[in-house]
Each structure stands twice: as C-alpha cells, then as structure tokens.
Amino acid sequence: MKIAVFSTSQYDEDFLREYNTGHQLVFFKVSLSEESAVLAAGCEAICIFVNDVLSQAVLEKLQQKGLKLVVLRCAGFNNVDVAYAAQLQIPILRVPAYSPEAVAEHAMALILTLNRKTHKAYNRVREGNFSLEKLMGINLYQRKVAVIGTGHIGQAFCRILKGFGCEIKAHDPFPSVEMAKLGVKYGSLADTLKDADFISLHCPLNVDTQYLINESSLQHIKPGAMLINTSRGGLIDTQAIIRALKSGLIGSLGLDVYEQESEFFFHDFSELIIKDEQLSQLISFPNVLITGHQGFLTQEAITEIAKVTFGNVDAFVAGAALVNRVKLQN
Numbered sequence: 617m618k619i620a621v622f623s624t625s626q627y628d629e630d631f632l633r634e635y636n637t638g639h640q641l642v643f644f645k646v647s648l649s650e651e652s653a654v655l656a657a658g659c660e661a662i663c664i665f666v667n668d669v670l671s672q673a674v675l676e677k678l679q680q681k682g683l684k685l686v687v688l689r690c691a692g693f694n695n696v697d698v699a700y701a702a703q704l705q706i707p708i709l710r711v712p713a714y715s716p717e718a719v720a721e722h723a724m725a726l727i728l729t730l731n732r733k734t735h736k737a738y739n740r741v742r743e744g745n746f747s748l749e750k751l752m753g754i755n756l757y758q759r760k761v762a763v764i765g766t767g768h769i770g771q772a773f774c775r776i777l778k779g780f781g782c783e784i785k786a787h788d789p790f791p792s793v794e795m796a797k798l799g800v801k802y803g804s805l806a807d808t809l810k811d812a813d814f815i816s817l818h819c820p821l822n823v824d825t826q827y828l829i830n831e832s833s834l835q836h837i838k839p840g841a842m843l844i845n846t847s848r849g850g851l852i853d854t855q856a857i858i859r860a861l862k863s864g865l866i867g868s869l870g871l872d873v874y875e876q877e878s879e880f881f882f883h884d885f886s887e888l889i890i891k892d893e894q895l896s897q898l899i900s901f902p903n904v905l906i907t908g909h910q911g912f913l914t915q916e917a918i919t920e921i922a923k924v925t926f927g928n929v930d931a932f933v934a935g936a937a938l939v940n941r942v943k944l945q946n
C-alpha cells in the first residue's frame with residue numbers, strides 16, 4: 617500500500633522503515649489538516665499521530681483522493697471524527713496499548729521531579745549553588761494518590777505506586793478487579809480527589825471527560841495537592857487550573873499534554889515568541905513542570921507502535937479481522 621505518514625520526526629521514520637512489511641511510505645513532517653490533506657493524493661492509507669486533525673472536511677477531501685484506510689500511531693483518537701469515517705466505511709485502526717509502562721513511568725518521573733525539585737537542584741549545582749533552601753519535598757511512602765482512569769496506563773501506574781508504598785485511590789466507571797485485589801480503593805470522582813496528595817489523570821478525552829478538572833471538581837481537591845496530566849490536555853480547564861495555581865489550591869502541576877498543544881508540541885520554538893498567553897504563563901510558574909508530549913517516547917514503545925501499525929495495515933490488505941479497529945462506542 618502507498619501510505620502517507622504525517623507528523624513525522626526522525627525517530628518515526630527510522631522505526632517505521634525498520635519494521636516496514638513492504639509498503640511504500642511517504643513521510644511528511646507537517647501535521648494533517650485541511651491545508652495539508654492534498655499531500656496524501658494517490659495514497660490509499662494515511663498514518664497519523666496525536667495532533668493530526670482528521671475532521672469531517674479532511675476525511676471528505678481524502679476520500680476523494682482515494683483514501684481507504686487510516687492507521688493511528690497512538691492509542692487516543694479524540695482527534696478523529698470516528699462517526700464520519702464509519703459513514704464513509706474507512707476503517708480507523710490504532711495501537712491500543714503499545715507500552716503502558718512508558719507513560720506510567722513518565723507520570724512518576726514528573727511526580728518525583730516536581731516533588732524533590734531535581735530540575736531546580738540540577739541548575740543550582742551547575743552554578744555552584746549548593747544551598748538546599750526551598751528544595752524540600754515530601755515522602756511518597758504512605759501518601760494518598762488519586763488515579764483517575766485505571767485502564768492500561770492507570771494500572772501500570774498503580775503498580776509503580778504500590779512499589780513506593782503509596783495508598784491508592786481510584787475513579788473509573790469500570791473498576792478493575794485486579795487493581796482492587798492490589799489494594800486500590802475505588803470511589804466517586806469527588807471522593808477520590810478528596811485527601812489525595814497527588815492526582816494523576818489516565819482517562820481518555822471524550823465528551824464525558826472534557827474539562828473533568830474544572831472550577832467545580834477543583835473544590836474537592838486537598839489544598840496543595842500535586843496534579844499530573846499525561847493523558848490529554850482537554851481533561852483540564854486551563855483557565856481554572858491557572859486560577860487554582862495562583863490561589864495556592866493546587867500546589868504543583870506536571871503536564872505532558874496541554875489543551876492547545878497542537879500548535880507547539882513536537883516543534884522547536886526556541887527562537888520564536890510563544891503566542892499563547894496561557895502556555896507562557898504556565899511555563900513561567902515555578903511549581904509547574906511541562907514536557908512536550910513525550911510520555912510514549914521509549915525504544916520499547918516506538919518499536920511496538922511500528923510493529924502494530926504494520927500489523928494493522930497487513931490485516932486490512934489481507935482482508936483479515938481488524939482487531940484494533942476504533943469502534944464508535946470505544
């Protein structure tokens with residue numbers, strides 16, 4: 617199949633070439649949008665990532681140019697009009713769980729860094745400043761951690777927390793029996809947020825979870841708690857979180873995703889002005905740590921993404937069962 621691969625970094629190209637099962641790949645650094653859709657002319661498939669926009673308008677354009685298949689190099693699909701793709705009978709295939717540990721470990725890295733302020737210590741020591749003022753953290757041992765969403769990543773995160781000796785509370789409409797056996801206590805969102813010293817979001821972004829963390833749910837949070845989001849930016853109302861940071865209600869914030877990330881993340885803006893007031897404000901806060909959607913970025917995860925992506929394409933070509941097809945009710 618001729619496949620147009622959008623939003624490619626060098627590592628995408630390297631891994632996709634290595635695990636290619638014989639398809640013709642055309643790589644584009646740009647993200648998929650109404651403007652860039654024309655690049656996929658003549659390709660029967662497109663391979664896209666988290667910030668490519670597959671709206672109704674884009675799908676219409678691509679279908680006219682011969683699109684038959686969409687393969688996602690990720691698990692989340694909030695950027696895809698799944699209902700319209702189903703109407704056009706274009707299957708959307710994803711990589712449901714390439715390495716939950718990669719993202720779970722990154723969530724823990726954000727917690728450890730923010731809590732023990734190793735990012736600040738690193739800079740201080742490089743300048744010959746060995747003062748410990750303002751570097752104090754808290755023990756994770758026996759602290760309460762709220763995990764919102766205990767699917768693949770949430771469960772991997774709970775197992776890590778168990779190793780640290782944390783008390784784990786969780787909220788999920790479909791509680792996991794395995795996690796309950798591990799000692800995870802399930803409750804309502806309000807109950808789970810209450811008393812937690814650390815909160816980590818691991819649920820998908822959809823109509824029910826949009827702005828899950830907003831002015832009203834923030835009222836349930838223990839003042840000074842740390843909030844971590846490695847899931848999707850739209851889970852948090854950014855305006856509300858900035859207010860909560862300013863008032864001290866939120867003690868610290870670790871983000872690997874941001875509501876308006878598509879314009880900035882995965883690109884180098886180091887010589888440019890960031891024209892997003894909220895993002896600039898968040899970057900300037902001393903108790904906010906932002907990484908640019910790198911939770912998935914481990915060798916194991918990228919290898920698995922490449923293998924599963926070609927497995928998905930090969931299944932489509934062979935007319936086999938599409939086990940990784942995104943369903944309307946996913």
Ligand code: NAI
Nearest residue numbers: 692765766767768769770787788818819820846847911912
């Ligand atoms: P999953 O589908 O295995 O688990 C999601 C869980 O969230 C399910 O157990 C589901 O029941 C639960 N859930 C649904 N609605 C909920 C709600 N309202 N409140 C609480 N829980 C709810 O998904 P997985 O693989 O664990 O991934 C989670 C999210 O992580 C993905 O949707 C994606 O947005 C994000 N992600 C981020 C990456 C990164 O690089 N930062 C990489 C991969 C995924």
